Amino acid sequence: MTTDTEETPRPPGTTGPSRHAQRLLDHTRAFDTRRPWVWDTAVTLLWTVAALVDAAGGWRNTARDPSVPAWLVVTLSLALAVPLYWRRRHPTAVLAVMAGATLVSDGSGAFLQAAYLQMLPLFHIALSRPPRALLWSLALIAPPLVTDAIRFPSESWDQRVVPTLWAYALVALLGIAVRSRKDHTAGLVDRARRLEIERDQEVRLAAAAERTRIAREMHDIIGHNLSVITGLADGGRYAAARNPERAAQALEAIGTTSRQALAELRRLLGVLRDDEEDAARDPQPTLADLDTLITGVRKAGLPVRFETRDEPPARPLPPGAQLTVYRVVQEALTNTLKHAGPGAGARVTLTYTPDDVRADITNTGETAPPPTPGQGQGLTGMRERAALYDGTLECGPLPTGGWAVRLRLPREDSPS
Incomplete structure (x- = not known):
């Protein structure tokens, strides 16, 4: 079962029964993640009841020796069904217990059909354990099959052993396929998260670079023009008493410099607006504007x-x-x-x-x-x-x- 409690993303356009089925599956996975014991208990009770029903007499239809004691059949049935509760947490141990019960079942001739429940822990071994664990699983599954074929040789090996091994192999392949799909999905999710983090970092870096650029422009524009205005104001204050005409020229220069500073500041702030065309109408200073710059500095004294x-x-x-x-x-x-x-x-x-x-x-x-x-x-x-x-x-x-x-x-x- 998946450990992700969020709903699985669905392709656009999914409607009707498939959408409701997917939603039901998502809710089921989320519930199982929160309360796994509910599902484990339900599965265990279902197969325990089925095994005990078969132990009531139906096992004799396939038994090699119908005279096996009833208490032994019930005990083996419980040994094959009850351990399923721990199949997801300890699948190898569960398979070992069930393989032991299967060995006794096939060796005694009871040949209980509940032995096929070994497919469930085998599936979880393939789903959650390293590949070498499947070799140990084969070592647990094979002895009961060989014992039954040797003790009751009524059928050939290719009819008795090979089909069962193929069934177990298909279950293991199914577990591997589900595991590969989960790993692939987890990889995609992790990649998407890393890309999102990288995107956020790039946005933050771009924002920091833009703030630095704006701060640099603001410093150059405001710092220079205020320095020129300060120089003009100081010069005009000294000239006011002796030469009112020079003081008027200083005031005029202050007004010109202030308007230039305001125009440059508006252009800079216009970059921050959505209307980029309006912001780009006033061109940036070039080398041709150095003469104007130096003239303003000269006027400042x-x-x-x-x-x-x-x-x-x-x-x-x-x-x-x-x-x-x-x-x-x-x-x-x-x-x-x-x-x-x-x-x-x-x-x-x-x-x-x-x-x-x-x-x-x-x-x-x-x-x-x-x-x-x-x-x-x-x-x-x-x-x-x-x-x-x-x-x-x-x-x-x-x-x-x-x-x-x-x-x-x-x-x-x-x-x-």
């Missing part, structure tokens, strides 16, 4: 020198690689605004080679302090972006003071 070495390649970088360069430059300049101190300046150098694209961002201000626990997300985000395109990112203090960030991204058509 940080002198930036931008230099491009060699001509851009005829075939442009992929949009993702261009976004990586843009974000790294953006993060480096943002860190300069926040940490380099007054009087600092920055230099951005973009170099194109046949094999790669390099971006060097240096500043002449103070060296940024090491990040405390829970901070430093910008450096981590830059390294993650570079790693996505097999690139490298190096950052650290300069011997002459200041800080340097060096990014290298290989071209797609260059050797990895």
Whole structure:
């Protein structure tokens, strides 16, 4: 009996009597799993009654010696039927007890038909025990057959022994077939569960990766724009008393930067909505937007020198690689605004080679302090972006003071 209490899945479209029969079978299996003693008791009582009915006189129709004492026939009948209660838990021991009773039955000439009940424990041996247990079963079943054939040689061996052995062999094959089907079903169930676990893990990993990407984008967008706005606000506050016109320009720049930040934030949040077309209408920044980025940083009060070495390649970088360069430059300049101190300046150098694209961002201000626990997300985000395109990112203090960030991204058509 199966140990699974859930209903067996049914193919779609199963209706009518077959569906009700399958449902009844599922409920029967579930009940047997919860209370196995009920079924074992019912089977044992059924065959015990049948054996005792045969012991009342019907056994003489097939007996080799009808003069066998009645008490011996009743005793053998009980020995062949009662052990069936333990056939599922101890099938080999049950078969041994029944084989002993069968040996006495065939040796005495009673030849009780209840001996064929040995097929039940034999089936459970084939169903739940190792294959070598069937060899021991043959050693238990064969002696009574041989004893009967020798003691009462009224029929030939092929009529007395071979048909019975074939019947036992078919029962063993049936048990093996049921066992193979159960193992196959259990394997499918286990595989389905493992696939479900792997699917859940992949979903969690994808969700974690997406959260990391969104957090990185949020950090780059909000961190940079807030730093620019802070610089513009500080500059406007100092200029308000001496040069109101410069203060108005600072306020205008603050408004422009705020609108840009809001637009980028809306684009990022649009990715989380179901309407992907609306989210993709606003393109991601590219290398062509570096001039606008650097202009905004200059307005915030940080002198930036931008230099491009060699001509851009005829075939442009992929949009993702261009976004990586843009974000790294953006993060480096943002860190300069926040940490380099007054009087600092920055230099951005973009170099194109046949094999790669390099971006060097240096500043002449103070060296940024090491990040405390829970901070430093910008450096981590830059390294993650570079790693996505097999690139490298190096950052650290300069011997002459200041800080340097060096990014290298290989071209797609260059050797990895």
